[in-house]
Amino acid sequence: MNPFEYREPSSMEDVVGLLTAYEDAQVMAGGIDLLGEIKEGVASPGLLLGLAGIPGLTEISEGPTELVIGGMATITAIEQHPAIRRLYPALAEAAERLATPQVRNAGTLAGNLCQRPRCWYYRNPLTPCLKRGGDTCYVLEGYSKYMCVTGGSGCYAVNPSDAAVPLVAYGAGINIAGPAEDRSMPLEEFFTGPEVDITRENALERGEVVESVGLPEPPPGTRSIFLKAQERVAGGFALTSVATVVTINGDAIEAASIVLGGVAPTPLRARESEAYLLGKGVRDVSPEQAAALVLPDAQPFDDNRYKVTLARNLVTRSLTRVLQP
Template identity: 50%
Template sequence: MIAGGTDLLGELKEYIETPKKVVNLKSIPGLDEIKADSSGLTIGALVTLTDIAAHTTIQHHYTVLAEAAASVASPQIRNVGTLGGNLCQRPRCWYYRNPDIICLKKGGDTCYAIEGLNKYHAIFGGGPVYIVHPSDTAPALIALGATVKIVGPNGDRTMPLEDFFVLPDVNPQRENVLEPNEVLTEVHVPQPKAHTKSTYVKIRERGSFDFALVSVAANFEMNGGNLQQGKRRPRWGRSYPLAFQGS
């Protein structure tokens, strides 16, 4: 399945993925909309990262998500890259991305990052493969308590975004729970509580157009100028196979 194609086209060109057919999701109506109501925001999987970053409601009330979307790659990529694609993209591990290497992630027997070049691999929670998830929007959405809707031939299901991702020790070949013929269709972000503040911080080697070395998405409930005890949801990214809770 393809939407913006910013990840899949690279895999097709390098023969990492060799599907017989590719289904274009961009023609499905209704998946490119952002809807706000009293329960929060519903963001279609085909909404571009540019539209998320520029959306006034998201900027004002879901700041961490607007900042995360704005930090992705370059303006050209954000113009075509979608929220669904950013959440479902495959790892950037150079062993996985090399068409001549059959690593554990691609069904082989060895994760070459263990003894090889692993500068950008997992510090925490790795094994048996040591990938890190490249998504910028995932830590932000998890910090906001988002849920996702998945649709397939057996119906639809909804789950916390945090449960959408799969650790390598559960399935080293996959990063999420999507079954064959299933597709992520929308993300729901609950209405933030009053006096909530959030932000996204991304550390990278280049000033722009780069994946994070480490990132932090933080969502805090404030009481006056003070942080309410127990009301914080920081999530780390790019040091772990998933976005995980900080302290």
């Protein structure tokens, strides 16, 4: 493990200033992912900037049109927050199913969204993959059981964040502090695939830090659910997950958002299934037919073909539950 300096700035301006000034600086939230990477020799920042001393970053506040979750809010705080449980049950369910109580108590929302991939080749110091500046992807000659079935472009690691899946489905936005000016973008656009930059998984530029995530108030008639398939009951990353959010007006489906986790380098909208649902009467929907439209361009490896079946079964189950009279 390389030695590093640790500082706890007291303002976001200081964090941004230090990140900009020192190329080898990195922010640390709960440290669950980052300290593991440092111990494994996968990351070696020279300067760690702890965000715990910055006022307001742990807050979850309900405004007139949106709910704002500070980047340092823990997964436990999200799981237990009454407004989240009431208005965004799929997010509360994802938080509940995420990792273990210990990880949920220390792990934060921004850390969960910005965590690095769990690909075992990326995480192994002996296999310097493309993400770490190497010249080969070891998945092509190795094991691909947990890798993506679509969207891989040189790198086949999936986005591991459970929280990202329902947040994208609810149309969340992300607020970013940076050296030029603070900016916001839809969370869906925050995540980037290997075709954009194989060494990164999001749109953060040098010096930028996630400040908060904003969730628009769901329209009346909104129902939602999060389902996750995992190998172990506790502490298991998603093999595949789905968040389904529908808005029903009278008998008609007015809006539909279906997002898959564990199948692609970014949370993936099932747009063909969404289009199938839009405008249909609830009783006219065949969940199986909607699910059959999921992952139309999947190109699985031999040992992760099961993820396509899993995704379709989860979508069927989620629609059956969410469209119940």
